[in-house]
Amino acid sequence: MSLTGKTALITGASRGIGHAILLGLAEMGATVVGTATSDKGTKLITDALAAKGYTGGAVVMDVRDDNSVAAALAAVEEGYGAPAIVVNNAGVTADNLFLRMKMEEWQSVLDANLTALYRVTKPCLRAMLKAHWGRIINISSVVGVSGNPGQANYCASKAGVIGFSKSLAQEVASRNITVNVVAPGFIGTDMTNVLSEEQQIQLKKSIPMQRIGTPEEIAAAVCFLASPGASYITGETIQVNGGMYMQ
Ligand code: NAP
Helix, strand or coil, X not given: CCCCCCEEEECCCCCHHHHHHHHHHHHCCCEEEEEECCHHHHHHHHHHHHHHCCCEEEEECCCCCHHHHHHHHHHHHHHHCCCCEEEXXXXXXXXXXXXXXXXXXXXXXXXXXXXXXXXXXXXXXXXHHHHCCEEEEEECCCHHHHCCCCEXXXXXXXXXXXXXXXXXXXXXXXXXXXXXXXXXXXXXXXHHHCCCHHHHHHHHHCCCCCCCECHHHHHHHHHHHHCHHHCCCCCCEEEECCCCCCC
């Protein structure tokens, strides 16, 4: 299961699911580089890595900004080598009923959750093609498949992540690069802590396992997809949702 000698880039690793993925891949021996939007966020990453004695670091990256992504990727390559594993995890919500949804709410979510995959993945792909090895793992959501009222922008972006991944998987499979998706259900992070207690109770009722998932349970699926054991899996979406939605 070792990823020793591989550099893994994880976007949005300062907290939540991305942070658990960062630590999971580091535990498997990868050199991990996490991104955050601020110096405060990068410090959270470097402190966590130092506390566990893991190899890696952190860079500031705003996945909505071409220049920020380019500068961050250059710093990663210079400091740690080209990433062989890329986890596109950074994501945002801006919920509203569609009739009330402003164009800015639509654009900002599509930009951070979907267009960011173009910005981050494309430059990283060249080194993977050359190395004839790569793992691209994109974080979607259960609602990218089921839909959810009040989240037309978010659901569109997360469904787009799945379509993008299936297409790219077919383009690069012959070069031993896999492209897969993990679609979390309802996971306990800052993103879901904003829901009211009443909303959380209702949500739990819709989950056969009757509980919220943990970031580590999502990280476990990502770590599997990055591992040698998943070498023949590509274009797949793993739903990790406690049975909330079954395809
Ligand atoms: P979170 O706790 O809100 O953390 C979001 C992460 O994304 C943070 O590290 C944040 O960095 C980063 N980020 C936000 N905007 C960014 C931008 N413009 N550029 C770069 N990084 C940015 O979220 P989470 O719950 O862990 O979610 C992680 C992923 O899982 C997302 O793609 C989300 O859509 C997906 N997901 C989550 C759930 C859930 O129930 N939590 C369910 C399904 C899917 P800063 O700390 O610097 O702000």
